[in-house]
Amino acid sequence: MNPVIQRVTDRIEQRSQATRKDYLARIAQARKNGPHRGALSCGNLAHGFAACDKGDKGELRSLTKANIGIVTAYNDMLSAHQPYHDYPEKLKQAIREVGSVAQVAGGVPAMCDGVTQGQPGMELSLLSRDVIAMATAVSLSHNMFDGGLMLGICDKIVPGLLIAALSFGHLPFVFVPAGPMPSGISNKEKARVRELYAEGKVDKEQLLEAEAASYHTAGTCTFYGTANSNQLVVEIMGLHLPGASFVNPGSELREQLTRVAAQQATRITDLGTDYRPISQIVTAKSIVNGIVGLLATGGSTNHTMHLVAVARAAGYHIDWDDFAELSSVTPLLTRIYPNGQADINHFQRAGGMAFLIRELLSAGLLHEDVETIAGQGLSRYTKRPTLDDNGKLTWVDIVDESLDTDVLRKATNPFSDHGGLEVLSGNLGRAVIKTSSLPEGAKSVSAPAVVFTSQHELDAAFKAGDLNKDCVVVVRFQGPKAIGMPELHKLTPPLGVLQKRGYKVALVTDGRMSGASGKVPAAIHLTPEAVDGGLIAKINDGDLVNVDFEKGKLELLVDEAELAQRSAAQVDLTDSHFGMGRELFAGMRNNFSGAESGACVLFKDDDNHG
Template sequence: MNPVIQKVTDRIIARSSKSRAIYLERLEQARQQGPHRGVLSCGNLAHGFAACSASDKADLRSLTKANIGIISSYNDMLSAHQPYQTYPDIIKKAVNEIGSVAQFAGGVPAMCDGVTQGQPGMELSLLSRDIIAMSAAVGLSHNMFDGGLMLGICDKIVPGLLMAALSFGHLPFVFVPAGPMPSGIPNKEKARVRQLYAEGKVGKEELLEAEAASYHSAGTCTFYGTANSNQLVVEMMGLHLPGSSFVNPNTPLRDELTKAAARQVTRLTALGNDYLPIGKLVDAKAIVNGIVGLLATGGSTNHTMHLIAVARSAGFIVNWDDFAELSDATPLLTRIYPNGQADINHFQYAGGMAYLMRTLLDAGLLHEDVQTIAGPGLRRYTQVPVLQDGKLVWVDGPEQSSDDDVLTSVDKPFKAHGGLQVLSGNVGRSVMKTSSLRPGTEIVKAPAVVFHSQHELDAAFKAGELDKDCVVVVRFQGPKACGMPELHKLTPPLGVLQDKGFKVALVTDGRMSGASGKVPAAIHVTPEALDGGNIARINNGDMLLVDGESGKLEVLVDAKEFAARPVAVADMAPNLYGMGREMFGAMRQQLTGAEQGACSLFITEEHLHG
């Protein structure tokens, strides 16, 4: 085992010893009450199966057959979730065929950052993760289920579903993907048209045509943003069936994988001999495996919050220093847009998860001795699913990549470093995605230009006020200020400035999209401006150092003067209402800092330590 990976894992285990013990004790208390339908009154149980068929009623009355709860993020507006429309019927039939029952337990909201980008609704995006977790918990709270199937894909949905599942950690859960849409126009062409639009060289009709040719059918967006990072991380953690993450929707293989997932969760319930609750499957090794997979592929920086919140949901305390050390030890093995021109389908064709798992396992960069929903040991995930004579089987995956420009080996990495840097200094702590940066752009020292919203920056860009070397500071975008919206809308104008030859960087207490990375961006700055963080003390013209190599984020002014400056204030009133935002005010105030997972739920130290 790589000594750094082992050291970080051991440190997480030691740091979390008390909180993990409390979590496991609560898990065991819940397990001892099952099967849970046995504690329901006759009236409770009758309500729970009233709409079932006669045979399902008989099975549920017997208390000897598994009942699987389905939680789904289906809606037909969002391409990634539209395929889930048919899944409940597929799942119920597959479960019935092996003598068990499945019920649709509940739906969860699923919003799309791509639709809300730059709009007021984006301020609900991060908050939706905790709403999704709570919504799933409501669906599972009826005490009718022996296990669950989680149907979710995109940005906040999978982390929210995973947090909910861990709150019911005494039950087994299998996560069920729906797959990416087929490739559209090349990502490089889409990015080119976006930048031309930002420069005023093409109109809205040309831009819309390019976007529609990229996002063109059912399935996940094909770039390597948070949605596809979710799928990769969940498979790395052993919560998907091997090789199931990136099979396209509406294909025979996709349907057979869904049926197999439904059958598999029934085998893991406490009613059988292979009981595997998710709270025990997701241990420190599984969490570290997920982080390593993320870093090896240059995945979404949103997971520097999501995986921390997920870990705390299982009683583990993870911080950004863990991410940084793991990144130092993990080579970058993929070139998927925005870290390259290929899309997730090209990654799949090059060898996909099976080859990625193989090269990381062979190099000792993943913990092999873990539990998975497919059985003990992560080596099982070097196999790929195929149909042979109409039947689903797994065969050994490739031993070499078929496209070294998209997916390479640990012996020949694209970069020795995993593409994530933690920055710290007198501004605070932040993270930077370095995997997508062009050589020579990692370090920027330039005067600050300060804004209190992305819209102010957009106006200044259009007025030509940013045609210079500068570090753009966009503050009051943190969790408590306005829900920490993604600021991906800033990428095209800042990219234009960079292409003009200016040295430019971004510093913000907000987020950037998983599809960002061209411009050096110190994001998730904590403490945030609204909490009195030093980002609120930066003035226009201050010399700022953003150093993605040595990990520095500093205002180069006299320390005493900087400390004596008043903290800037901003009028947040316009962010507190409209598009439903007024209903989330109390929730915003409960959000922890970015490094603590930006969570409003139950992951405080007090909860973890009882």
């Protein structure tokens, strides 16, 4: 085992001893009564199976057959979730084939960040993760279930489902993906058209044509953003069937993976002989495995918050220093957009998850001795799923070499010896920066600040020609407590154009850029945020700001005595607190923890940094 990986794992376990012990004690207590519907009164139970057919009612009355709760994030506005429309019936039928029962326990909201980018609804996006967790808990609160199937893919949805599942940690849960859409136009071409539009060189119709050719059918968006990062992390943590993440919707292999996932959920309940509750699967080792997988692929920076919150739900405390230390020894093994030009389908064809996990295991960068839904040991995930001559699902060995070394490489020949995630610290606070997608030879930036309070203000300044200079763009009052910490992707095209023109440009924000963080140095998730005492609220236009990702520094280069005399900027955020339902979430915004504590309302903000 790589000594740094082991040291970080040991540190997490040591600092979390008390909270993990308390969590496991609560889970043990929850398990004591056996199948929970056995504790229901006759009236309770009759309500619970009233709508079932005669056969399912008989099975549920016996208390000897597993009842699996399905929690679905289906809607047909999200391309990634549209394939779920008929999953409940497929899952129920597969489970009936092995003599058990399934019921839809509930549905949870599923919003699409791609639709809400730059819109008021984006200010509800991060909040939706905790809403999903709470809605899932309500769905599972009926005491009817011996295990669960989680149907979710996209940005905040999987973390929300996972946080809730851990609250029911005495039960097993299998996460069931639906797969990415086939490839559309290249990501390079899509980015090119976006930059041309930002410069006014193509019109809106041409931009829409390019976007529609990229996001063109059912399935997950193919770039390596948070949705696909979710799938990769969940698989490496052992909560998917091996190789399930990136098989396209509608294929026979996808159908069989879905069927077997449903049946596997029944085999690992407390009624069987292979009890595998999620509390035994999500451990410090599997969490570290998930972080390493994320870093080795240049995954979404959103997980610097999501995985913190997920860990808290399992009784563990992790922080950004853990991410940074793991990143220092994790080689970058993939180039998937925005860290390259390939999409997730190219990654799958090059060798996919089995190749990636095999390489990380062989380099001593993953813990093999973990529990998974498929059995003990992560080496089970180094085989790829396929159908045999009779159409039966099986797993086979993979080829020794990557089928496309421009996309996926061995650990002995990585794209970089570093995972590409750095923590920046200084008088401005703490932030993260994704360096894996920066151009080769990119340098740290020290330049005068240009200060904005929204991405729309920056867009207007760019169009007016006011940003044709070296500058550090500061976009503040975008944090969790301010306006819910929206993603700021409208910043990407204009900043990319400025960089292409030869200007030294960087971004500093208490908002998010997420999985599509690109080629401009961006210090994101800055904490403390502007409304919570952060020094970012005192930056003036023209102040020199240093964004040094080589030395891990983030500094406002203004004399301390002068800063002490300055008042923090005040901004009227009323327009972001009302309309599009945002007024309903005031209580949640006020109780958000800092970004390094997971930007969460479910757990107390008590770490050393957030």
